[in-house]
Each structure stands twice: as structure tokens, then as C-alpha cells.
Amino acid sequence: MLVCVGRLTGQRAAGRDVLAISDTSELNFAGHAGRKQGFGKVGNGRDIGLFVHPVIALDAPQGDAPQGDATEGDAPEGDAPEGGVLGLVDAEMIHRPTGPVAHRRSRNAEEKESRRWLRGMESAGPTLAAASRITMVEDREGDIYDQFARRPEAVHLLVHAARDRSVGPGLKLFATAAGWAELSRPASAARCLPARLRLRVVDVREVDAPPAGQQAVPWCLLTTHAVETPADARRMVAWYRRR
Numbered sequence: 001m002l003v004c005v006g007r008l009t010g011q012r013a014a015g016r017d018v019l020a021i022s023d024t025s026e027l028n029f030a031g032h033a034g035r036k037q038g039f040g041k042v043g044n045g046r047d048i049g050l051f052v053h054p055v056i057a058l059d060a061p062q063g064d065a066p067q068g069d070a071t072e073g074d075a076p077e078g079d080a081p082e083g084g085v086l087g088l089v090d091a092e093m094i095h096r097p098t099g100p101v102a103h104r105r106s107r108n109a110e111e112k113e114s115r116r117w118l119r120g121m122e123s124a125g126p127t128l129a130a131a132s133r134i135t136m137v138e139d140r141e142g143d144i145y146d147q148f149a150r151r152p153e154a155v156h157l158l159v160h161a162a163r164d165r166s167v168g169p170g171l172k173l174f175a176t177a178a179g180w181a182e183l184s185r186p187a188s189a190a191r192c193l194p195a196r197l198r199l200r201v202v203d204v205r206e207v208d209a210p211p212a213g214q215q216a217v218p219w220c221l222l223t224t225h226a227v228e229t230p231a232d233a234r235r236m237v238a239w240y241r242r243r
Contacts, residue, residue: 009087
């Protein structure tokens with residue numbers, strides 16, 4: 001079913017600038033515990049259920065490409081409006097096992113539950129191969145060094161940074177976002193990955209006071225796209241907001 005749906009989505013994506021948005025949802029079956037057997041635990045550690053991690057393709061409005069990174073030509077014709085949903089790219093169902101599990105730092109990337117983010121990225125490339133460009137848009141759970149290091153050439157990343165990563169001796173990402181050049185490999189990452197990665201940072205702060213009861217936006221977005229002008233930076237923010 002997923003292969004069939006993904007193929008149709010890939011056809012709609014042909015020639016388009018595509019945002020592939022992924023996230024994880026919890027399916028909680030606590031109210032059916034008496035009739036459901038064999039399920040693992042969900043986020044609260046008590047109730048039974050599953051997790052689903054879909055990748056949804058959206059059309060990125062034409063003309064939104066960063067400078068020097070756009071595909072020339074008119075917007076492709078298709079059955080989805082500009083900026084509209086193109087369809088499902090892929091989805092992973094996650095069954096969290098019961099019983100003791102080794103600490104995450106002692107497991108490699110292939111054994112971790114966070115592997116779903118890498119799988120979504122890897123499936124987007126071939127499924128949306130006919131697209132003019134693919135950008136994965138992810139929240140802070142997607143801030144995984146392995147994902148940036150293993151990124152296919154055809155896929156860009158736009159991720160909300162979750163970790164105040166080391167970017168050099170005595171330097172941290174959030175404090176030096178305006179001047180840093182390279183992202184250092186974490187000590188827990190596989191030694192086969194590159195020691196450093198070159199990314200762009202878009203540091204987003206809400207200047208005006210937010211409405212009562214709401215917090216101001218502090219986003220630190222990491223991307224593989226070229227960001228050379230304020231317009232490029234605003235475009236990355238607009239694309240991330242489509243989550």
C-alpha cells in the first residue's frame with residue numbers, strides 16, 4: 001500500500017520544488033487494553049499502543065528557492081495547487097519492545113528508534129526522484145548528526161536545532177550561531193561519519209512581545225541550503241512554518 005501511494009505522490013511531485021515534512025504521532029490504545037494483545041508501551045511508559053512516522057509531500061511555492069539553488073522553468077502543471085499537499089511519501093509503524101533495552105549511547109544509529117528520521121529521508125530521495133528539488137522539514141527530534149552526515153545528495157535538510165552542539169573548542173552553537181563555520185561530530189556518533197559538517201544556521205527570534213500566555217519564538221534552524229540573503233533566511237522560516 002505504501003509503495004503504491006508513494007508512487008502516485010512521486011508522479012505528482014514531478015518537476016516541482018517539494019517539501020517533505022515528517023513527524024511522529026502516538027496511537028494510544030489504553031481504552032482497548034482488554035482486547036488488544038502484544039502491543040508495546042507508548043510515550044508515558046504505561047499505556048499500550050504504536051507510533052506512526054509519516055512523510056508528507058507538499059508543493060513549495062515556485063520562486064521560493066534560495067539564490068543560486070533554484071531550478072529554471074515555469075511551474076509544472078499538476079492536480080495539486082501551488083503550496084498544496086501532494087500526498088504520502090512513506091510511513092513507518094513503530095512497535096516499542098517491552099523489557100530492558102540497552103542505553104541509547106551504547107547502540108548505533110541503525111538500532112535506535114530515531115532511525116525513523118533517517119529512513120524517512122532515505123525514502124524521500126527515490127520516491128520523489130522526479131521532483132526538481134527535495135527539502136526534508138523536521139522539528140527538533142530530527143536534529144541527528146547521522147542524518148546530516150548520511151544525507152543523499154538529492155535531498156536537502158531544514159531542521160529545528162534541539163541541541164546546543166559543540167562547534168569548536170569551548171564554543172557552543174546557540175551562543176555563536178552568527179559566526180560559526182563547521183559542525184563537529186558528537187563523541188557518541190559513529191567514527192565512520194565525517195568529523196565535521198558544513199551547514200547554514202537561520203537564527204529566528206520574535207522581536208515584538210507575544211500575546212499574553214504565549215512564549216516568544218526562539219528557533220535555531222539548521223539547513224543544507226545556501227542562505228546568502230535576508231530573503232533566503234525568510235524563505236527557510238516560511239518553509240519550516242509549513243510543518
